[in-house]
Amino acid sequence: MTGTRERIVNAGAELFRRNGYTGTGVKQIVAEAGAPFGSLYHFFPGGKEQLGEEVIRTSGMMYLRLFEIFFVDGAELVPTVEAIFESAAETLRETGYADACPIATVALEVASTNETLRIATADVFTAWIDHGAAGLIAKFGLAPERARELIIAIITSLEGAFVLSRALRSTEPLKVAGAAAAHAARAALVR
Template identity: 70%
Template sequence: MGNTKERILAASAELFRRNGYTGTGLKQIVSEASAPFGSLYHFFPGGKEQLAEEVIRTSGMEYAKLFDLLIAPAPDLVTGLEQAFAAAAVTLRETDYADACPIATVALEVASTNDTLRRATADVFGAWISTGTAAFTRFGLTEDASRRLTIAVITSLEGAFVLSRSLRDVEPLAVAGEAAVAMARELAAASGSGR
């Protein structure tokens, strides 16, 4: 089951994703992690804020890998985007709409109240934009077009997660995916890549 620190990080990531930062208590985290309460402060002397910052940075970078896992291997950009949005819909349905994006969940809560965590979420979103831009450039889009598409995909996914969780329906993900695909086709045509 991993060492105590890894268990605390994994439990925190899941709880933050499902309940948000303020909706997750330290006792709940150590209980989920099967860890002694004192171990939390041993590994995270800064308490919940330090723990949350590490969770945001580590799990955020795991999510960045989805560009390379879901989109990059696709035969073309449109197929990659369709597969990514379809995979997100499957995850939401399989988790009864509980598992969306842990970064966005926390970012919405802390953007105006906690600058340490706001910076951590900003750094993660920045890394996602860089990763997505590089992935889309490999399909023949210009760097500017790739960056614009990446930002559109991220904002579409995040917004669709909010609506889908609230409505308990994946229709918003399907619509967001269609919009991302339409934008990708338009940018590909403009850049002459056609892929």
């Protein structure tokens, strides 16, 4: 059985991913969590902003684990990069283009208006870059500078493709971005 606090965080993550931070109300979150309204403020005295920060940081670390799923011993770099984008496209198709990255969704909304949430999204993206670069070095033998450049290219391509794919209701942007990221991976191997 999941505790009330965890249910609230999970409900917030789901709703922020689908509706964005500003498009999600605290009443929606507690209803989705099956929790009493006052429990949100019990666990998050700072209200929606504190919950938002927790959701960003928790979700960000969950998505960080995807590197372990894709960056495995014995895998080849280019097919791995292609698989990342194919998996993202499959998720969007299966969810009717509703499930994308909650970190990017929130970052796009609040980067200019909410410093607490901007810092949380920046911390998550930094963790992804650092962890991803370390994985590219350890699993695929890339030089540190190349690994950092490639993981930034992968993350930015993926996040941008999510935005276009959701708006267009098409996985074409993910296919194109995936091909470009695979090309960048090939180039990183040659260097």
